Amino acid sequence: MKFVLGLVFIAASFLFMVPAAHLTAQGLVSPWWIIVLFFLQTVGEMCLSPVGLSLMTKLAPADLVGLALGIWFLASAFGNKLAGILAGNFTATDPGALAHSFLVQAGWIGVTAAALLSLVPWVKRLMGGVR
Helix, strand or coil: CHHHHHHHHHHHHHHHHHHHHHHHHHCCCCHHHHHHHHHHHHHHHHHHHHHHHHHHHHHCCHHHHHHHHHHHHHHHHHHHHHHHHHHHCCCCCCHHHHHHHHHHHHHHHHHHHHHHHHHHHHHHHHHCCCC
C-alpha cells in the first residue's frame, strides 16, 4: 500500500506542474513551484525506496538477497535512463506542450498506482506472515 501512496505523491507532483507550465509564458513561476515539486517527489520516493528494499530482503531466498537487491537497483537505473531519454527528446518551447507532457506523466503514474492498488490484496496473501 505504501507503494501506491508513493506513486500518488509522484503523480500529484506532476499534476502540480501543469499550472506552472502554463504560467511560464507569463513569467509568473516562482522558485516555490520547484520546492513544492521536490517535496512531493521526495515524500513519494520515501514511500517507495525503503519499502522496496525491505521487501527485497524479506521475500528473496537467503542466498539470493544480493541478487534481488541488485535487480532492484538495476530497475531503478533503467527507469532513470528512460526518464533521461524521454526528457532529452522533449524540445517543445510551447507552455501548452509542456503542461501536456506533465499531465501525460501524471496519467501514466496514476494508472500504475491504480494497477498496484488492485494487486494489494493478492500481495498481502502472498506475504503471509512476513512483516
